[in-house]
Amino acid sequence: MTNKAKSVGVIGLGSMGMGAAKSCINAGLDVYGFDLNPKALEELSLAGAKAVSSSALDFAEQLDAVLVLVVNAKQVNAVLFDSGLAAALKPQTAVMVSATISAEDAKAIHQKLSQYQLLMLDAPVSGGAAKAATGDMTVMASGSLEAFEKLQPVLDATAAKVYNIGEEIGLGATVKIIHQLLAGVHIAAGAEAMALAARANIPLDLMYDVVTNAAGNSWMFENRMKHVVDGDYSPKSMVDIFVKDLNLVADTAKELKFPLPLSSTALNMFLSASNAGFGQEDDSAVIKIFDGINLPGVEK
Amino acid sequence: MTNKAKSVGVIGLGSMGMGAAKSCINAGLDVYGFDLNPKALEELSLAGAKAVSSSALDFAEQLDAVLVLVVNAKQVNAVLFDSGLAAALKPQTAVMVSATISAEDAKAIHQKLSQYQLLMLDAPVSGGAAKAATGDMTVMASGSLEAFEKLQPVLDATAAKVYNIGEEIGLGATVKIIHQLLAGVHIAAGAEAMALAARANIPLDLMYDVVTNAAGNSWMFENRMKHVVDGDYSPKSMVDIFVKDLNLVADTAKELKFPLPLSSTALNMFLSASNAGFGQEDDSAVIKIFDGINLPGVEK
CATH class of the missing domain: 3.40.50.720 (NAD(P)-binding Rossmann-like Domain)
Incomplete structure (x- = not known):
């Protein structure tokens, strides 16, 4: 058997x-x-x-x-x-x-x-x-x-x-959480970069094209910043998922007494987005925490 | 002619x-x-x-x-x-x-x-x-x-x-600087993730393999964290280059009066690495700002 x-x-x-x-x-x-x-x-x-x-x-x-x-x-x-x-x-x-x-x-x-x-x-x-x-x-x-x-x-x-x-049970969970650290920071970094591009009057489709053909690219940038270029924030995966996952990252860091300067900053960015009412939108909506810019499909 | x-x-x-x-x-x-x-x-x-x-x-x-x-x-x-x-x-x-x-x-x-x-x-x-x-x-x-x-x-x-x-002269420079924002944050995020993995006793080569086959990957993670896995900090591109480039990012943000939470954090990480004596090492040496971990090829 x-x-x-x-x-x-x-x-x-x-x-x-x-x-x-x-x-x-x-x-x-x-x-x-x-x-x-x-x-x-x-x-x-x-x-x-x-x-x-x-x-x-x-x-x-x-x-x-x-x-x-x-x-x-x-x-x-x-x-x-x-x-x-x-x-x-x-x-x-x-x-x-x-x-x-x-x-x-x-x-x-x-x-x-x-x-x-x-x-x-x-x-x-x-x-x-x-x-x-x-x-x-x-x-x-x-x-x-x-x-x-x-x-x-x-x-x-x-x-x-x-x-x-x-x-050892727990190792799988930890590897996934460290993976999510990177995924979350990359989405937030993509949003920060595209927001700065918008402020500097760089066409966002062109900025997207440059990054995705150069060393600044990430899997998440390529996947999620397309939503920003298209102005489509219908949720593929939501802001609140990264509030949850980056909180798991923070819990892991607390447990291990380990400082995580970028992840904690990214968590605050997703929290700000959720707090502003974008929790159920696509996680790329973290870009909406930036004021003073015009984004495709977003009315101010 | x-x-x-x-x-x-x-x-x-x-x-x-x-x-x-x-x-x-x-x-x-x-x-x-x-x-x-x-x-x-x-x-x-x-x-x-x-x-x-x-x-x-x-x-x-x-x-x-x-x-x-x-x-x-x-x-x-x-x-x-x-x-x-x-x-x-x-x-x-x-x-x-x-x-x-x-x-x-x-x-x-x-x-x-x-x-x-x-x-x-x-x-x-x-x-x-x-x-x-x-x-x-x-x-x-x-x-x-x-x-x-x-x-x-x-x-x-x-x-x-x-x-x-x-x-308009200046647009090329700005696009490059925004690209460097992403490159710099991605290296620092890679270092943060690998440092946490080291702290959690995840084998770094396995962590590298997981990330490079999943949505947490970035061009910089794949390129630079290989140096961490190999314990090779001979400079391909130096920590001090990103001190310079992320300072250009900060100058751009100042000029445009724009907040950049992740880039400013990443700049501080590269500054800490440079200040600790790693400025002329490979930029992946930003991981050396984290204490309490064992890294391949790094004596404490």
Whole structure:
């Protein structure tokens, strides 16, 4: 008998979870989808899910593995423990926790899962909705060899690249948080640069073109400052997500007693944007904290 | 008779100037090379320069164009005006000023060149020594159509991409400075992220690998944090260059009365590194401002 999972329950069918769940279907796994949004359930059902439900408890016995793709630690705890799911899962079921959470939260969740003899992979993901849809996410994971082995079919189905950071739960979370430090600072830096360009009467499309063809480029600049050039702040990923993630960075720094001059500045910029009413807009809307400039599609 | 330059004097044969001068030779232009370093003169002479000298004044009459690739505005003024060169050049000679300088300095230089009926292109470059060597620099230029036309053979020979920002002298300088804002913040952010990873006991080569395969990547992270992973701080580009360039960013912000929270923080990080004795090391040595961590190749 193989240890590898044949069935997986995906909890959280947002843009990432939906893509991951469909990738698992495409890879031949038995997929169960769970979300509170009936439209998402219908979409996954049509895509070939074995079953869908608003509660994972309904199918706990059928699952070899669980992939949790919700927003934060509070939601992870709600879907795994408050719901009663952990108690209902078969012993040795492997739970892949892919929310962006702190190392401390990851360790606490691991401890609780262990009480039910459940395996855990601390496995945050990166790549956005597009990579999730094609099964090409980047996964930065830590956990036991057992957990890696059992989840290998899920990792194969959803990820182009899997980093094994080590056995210690919390390392995966920390790597993701350090990654988010860079992502957040790069968006804020892009906004600062484009705001200065606007103030200096440099055409923003030209500034964008120069940077994306030179050494000042970043993945985030290229992706997010396009929204500024187009004046389109409809949320692909929201300002408030980076308020959350840069707060996780700050928590990590506090825990390690480590100074982070740029990240703390970037957090304040996203906080200012959220406080000014832009929390639900695209994260590129952090540029709206700058006054005295004209931006495409923004009325003053 | 064509207006395009057939001969060009390249002043400043450092890594960028040497590459540009050789690219001009390869393109069939008559190239005159000027530098205080006799080794650089010998290298360019062997590469096929028409003539080389420590003083451009010796060949002023032969030049249709001048490409100035020195370090700062003070040096630009020294080689063009203090030396007597501007007075000796033929009227309508086109001077391409490619140092990274402020818009104000560019305008002042333009005014002085105009007094001698010389054309000017405000034309900072990007791409590093490698791109200069292959004639693939990025040029962000502003100036008159006449200046663009006369310098076209030089631009064709040295640049893969030429941005025409407009006619107003100073726009080229400003675009370059905004580009440097991003480059400097990205190096400092990379250092902050890698320092935090070191503190959290994440292997730095793995952290580097994750970031360079995910959305947190930047051109500078990929290029400079490799030096940190390798523990090699031999200067490709020095900490003190970013002290200079981020001070130009600060001057620009002051002139435009514009707040730059991230750039001013990054400037302080490079200043701290320079003040601690790392000014002549590779700019990635900004990571050495962080205490309480172990870095490859760095003894504490």
